[in-house]
Amino acid sequence: MPVTEKENLLKTVRSLRWDIGDDLHDTLMTDIYTDANRISEKVISTSGKKQRFSWEGTLDRILTGRLTGIPVMLLLLSIVFWLTIQGANYPSSLLSTLLIDDIHPILKSILSTIGTPSWISGLFVDGVYLAAAWVVSVMLPPMAIFFPLFTLLEDFGYLPRIAFNMDNLFRRAGAHGKQALTMSMGYGCNAAGIVATRIIDSPRERLIAIITNNFSLCNGRWPTQILIASLFIGAAAPPALAGVLSAAAVVAVALLGIFFTFLVSWLLSRTLLKGQASTFSLELPPYRPPRILQTLYTSMIDRTIIVLWRAVVFAMPAGAVIWLLANITISNISLAEYIISFFDPFAILIGLNGVILLAYVIAIPANEIVIPTILMLTVLNLNISGVGSGAGVMFEFSDANAYTTLFSQANWSLLTAINLMLFSLLHNPCSTTIYTIYKETGSAKWTWFSTLMPIFLGFMITFLVTQIWNIFFI
Amino acid sequence: MNMQNCENCPVHNKSQLKRLGVNMDNWDYVIALAGNPNTGKSTVFNSLTGLRQHTGNWPGKTVTRAEGGFEYNDRRYKIVDLPGTYSLLSTSTDEEVARNFILFGQPDVTVVVADATRLERNLNLVLQVLEITDRAVLCLNLIDEARRHDIKIDDRLLSKELGIPVIPASARQREGIPQLLEKIDEVASGNYLCKPYRIKSRSTKLEKSIERVSDLIVKKYPGIRNPRWLALRLLEGDQHIENAFINDELDFLIKENLAIETAEISEE
Numbered sequence: 001m002p003v004t005e006k007e008n009l010l011k012t013v014r015s016l017r018w019d020i021g022d023d024l025h026d027t028l029m030t031d032i033y034t035d036a037n038r039i040s041e042k043v044i045s046t047s048g049k050k051q052r053f054s055w056e057g058t059l060d061r062i063l064t065g066r067l068t069g070i071p072v073m074l075l076l077l078s079i080v081f082w083l084t085i086q087g088a089n090y091p092s093s094l095l096s097t098l099l100i101d102d103i104h105p106i107l108k109s110i111l112s113t114i115g116t117p118s119w120i121s122g123l124f125v126d127g128v129y130l131a132a133a134w135v136v137s138v139m140l141p142p143m144a145i146f147f148p149l150f151t152l153l154e155d156f157g158y159l160p161r162i163a164f165n166m167d168n169l170f171r172r173a174g175a176h177g178k179q180a181l182t183m184s185m186g187y188g189c190n191a192a193g194i195v196a197t198r199i200i201d202s203p204r205e206r207l208i209a210i211i212t213n214n215f216s217l218c219n220g221r222w223p224t225q226i227l228i229a230s231l232f233i234g235a236a237a238p239p240a241l242a243g244v245l246s247a248a249a250v251v252a253v254a255l256l257g258i259f260f261t262f263l264v265s266w267l268l269s270r271t272l273l274k275g276q277a278s279t280f281s282l283e284l285p286p287y288r289p290p291r292i293l294q295t296l297y298t299s300m301i302d303r304t305i306i307v308l309w310r311a312v313v314f315a316m317p318a319g320a321v322i323w324l325l326a327n328i329t330i331s332n333i334s335l336a337e338y339i340i341s342f343f344d345p346f347a348i349l350i351g352l353n354g355v356i357l358l359a360y361v362i363a364i365p366a367n368e369i370v371i372p373t374i375l376m377l378t379v380l381n382l383n384i385s386g387v388g389s390g391a392g393v394m395f396e397f398s399d400a401n402a403y404t405t406l407f408s409q410a411n412w413s414l415l416t417a418i419n420l421m422l423f424s425l426l427h428n429p430c431s432t433t434i435y436t437i438y439k440e441t442g443s444a445k446w447t448w449f450s451t452l453m454p455i456f457l458g459f460m461i462t463f464l465v466t467q468i469w470n471i472f473f474i
Numbered sequence: 475m476n477m478q479n480c481e482n483c484p485v486h487n488k489s490q491l492k493r494l495g496v497n498m499d500n501w502d503y504v505i506a507l508a509g510n511p512n513t514g515k516s517t518v519f520n521s522l523t524g525l526r527q528h529t530g531n532w533p534g535k536t537v538t539r540a541e542g543g544f545e546y547n548d549r550r551y552k553i554v555d556l557p558g559t560y561s562l563l564s565t566s567t568d569e570e571v572a573r574n575f576i577l578f579g580q581p582d583v584t585v586v587v588a589d590a591t592r593l594e595r596n597l598n599l600v601l602q603v604l605e606i607t608d609r610a611v612l613c614l615n616l617i618d619e620a621r622r623h624d625i626k627i628d629d630r631l632l633s634k635e636l637g638i639p640v641i642p643a644s645a646r647q648r649e650g651i652p653q654l655l656e657k658i659d660e661v662a663s664g665n666y667l668c669k670p671y672r673i674k675s676r677s678t679k680l681e682k683s684i685e686r687v688s689d690l691i692v693k694k695y696p697g698i699r700n701p702r703w704l705a706l707r708l709l710e711g712d713q714h715i716e717n718a719f720i721n722d723e724l725d726f727l728i729k730e731n732l733a734i735e736t737a738e739i740s741e742e
Binding site: 005006008009010012013016017019020024025028029031032033035036037039040042043044045046047285286288291 | 512563591593594595597598600601602619624625626627628629631632635636646671673674679680683686687690691693694706708709710711716719720
């Protein structure tokens with residue numbers, strides 16, 4: 001294609017632009033608006049009898065009010081978590097009894113009757129199967145309660161109202177108000193939240209939204225928060241308040257995430273990513289009565305099952321890795337023990353332990369498997385030989401208290417629990433999210449930054465908490 | 475026996491609609507689903523394809539296009555759910571996805587889903603879509619909500635004004651979907667000839683300039699769709715379109731949007 005033809009075209013365009021004048025865009029928009037207005041006035045009629053939008057107006061005044069908006073938001077979130085924590089306990093222990101106490105020994109005995117070599121049954125039943133079973137029993141009940149509740153709020157039209165409440169805060173942090181929406185998406189899945197930043201026009205603000213999305217607790221991290229909060233915070237509280245306090249702890253961690261979102265956005269927009277926040281208009285959608293049954297169905301299929309499936313898929317190879325780490329030994333000490341004792345001195349400084357750090361390394365592909373991995377590694381590190389004896393076999397529990405027993409055997413304290421909750425909020429994104437960041441930004445530099453910055457923050461915060469704790473309690 | 479008679483009757487559209495989900499090789503027609511954010515495009519998409527793409531009550535839910543298929547009247551349709559946009563003139567990535575597809579993807583029918591309770595604002599987009607395509611159907615969604623708010627819309631008059639079929643619908647309750655299918659089919663097969671409304675009050679000077687530029691565009695890109703619209707954008711100083719010309723991306727855009735590939739759905 002000759003270059004001249006193209007140049008000719010653009011030259012003609014430029015000279016014609018002088019003739020027409022530079023208010024063409026405005027003229028065109030005005031034409032469109034005028035026509036749209038004329039047509040709609042022609043075809044719309046109202047009988048004028050009913051008072052319009054009345055209850056919606058009242059509801060909006062409460063949900064997005066200057067004084068009431070944020071407290072109502074916190075209250076709603078707390079109720080959601082409280083219901084999740086209260087509701088998940090019983091089905092969770094039921095599932096672990098079925099999958100771990102009942103089915104696991106059956107699988108073992110079947111394999112041994114047909115004469116399978118012990119390393120194969122170890123790798124597949126004690127490693128792969130148990131990891132998957134653990135993921136299902138730990139994660140399925142909280143997810144099956146939390147996601148439908150969250151989806152109901154979304155369906156009702158509450159999410160943009162959250163954005164509306166927080167818009168001002170985001171603007172003051174130098175970020176885009178729509179970041180509140182992508183942040184909310186991140187509560188489902190950070191990778192999805194990062195793709196959703198495409199709704200932000202300015203590249204600067206979009207980058208801020210991408211980098212800080214990891215501060216939204218995702219699907220994979222809610223169960224960690226909920227489980228640890230109900231085991232440790234709930235146990236430290238008087239029984240009557242256990243549920244409320246554990247819910248409050250989870251809300252506090254989520255709020256801390258929002259705090260870091262603002263802090264990091266603010267710091268970035270004043271240092272590396274300088275600039276003004278751009279304005280935008282946000283349309284508050286009408287409240288729509290949620291379709292309960294359909295919501296239950298889609299949130300079960302779209303979120304619960306898909307997230308659970310992903311967790312199981314990642315947990316199975318992780319289970320194999322853990323079993324191998326536990327069973328490959330050099331001079332009678334397993335690889336896992338080497339790594340754990342290597343991590344330990346540093347981990348103690350930040351109030352965690354080597355098992356937790358190793359679990360976070362193994363769980364880079366998916367945050368969902370952190371808790372199951374920690375449980376497996378703890379059991380093996382303590383050399384507990386339960387019914388399914390042998391290294392790398394997960395211990396067997398019949399009720400939720402067994403977790404507490406196990407953790408206290410491994411010298412966990414309230415401090416460990418608090419730091420684990422903090423570290424679960426502040427650590428590197430999962431590998432899917434890292435890949436999505438790279439795809440969306442196209443920049444290795446920003447991908448590294450988004451990956452390492454949260455870990456650095458996590459180490460710093462847990463270190464500070466540990467030192468302060470030691471001053472007061474030791 | 476009685477059942478069979480029912481199913482053969484053209485009024486009974488259940489026999490005519492076959493949802494294909496994501497299986498859609500060898501389609502006869504391509505449909506684009508456009509509209510303002512949060513008007514229920516994904517709900518319409520789901521009820522046509524039988525897919526259950528997650529829908530959410532907030533603007534900006536769909537940022538990439540999702541695709542599905544259905545069969546109606548023995549013709550196979552591929553349907554592309556576009557991100558919601560307020561206009562086709564703007565700049566963000568999601569709006570560009572929508573605009574590029576309607577412009578260069580050459581859909582056989584563009585279905586614009588509008589919120590009946592906010593018709594005037596939605597018409598801004600409808601009018602812009604009608605500038606770049608001849609075959610469109612307007613789905614006046616959320617008509618139940620409009621009724622609840624005591625808003626009456628004369629859909630026949632609106633159809634006459636716009637020159638395209640207008641279907642009042644409530645996709646959530648599956649109301650109006652059969653009629654929508656019928657009209658899509660008529661427009662796609664050419665049985666319904668649209669006479670799309672074009673925005674008036676353009677000066678003669680502007681008309682002449684558009685004419686001149688669009689002639690040059692056609693000369694460089696023979697067979698291109700919407701040369702007049704592209705000319706207008708160039709005259710207006712639209713950087714995206716100008717860059718597309720400068721970097722020879724126009725050919726690329728046309729090819730890319732024609733070779734519609736498998737759905738890229740935002741959720742992992």
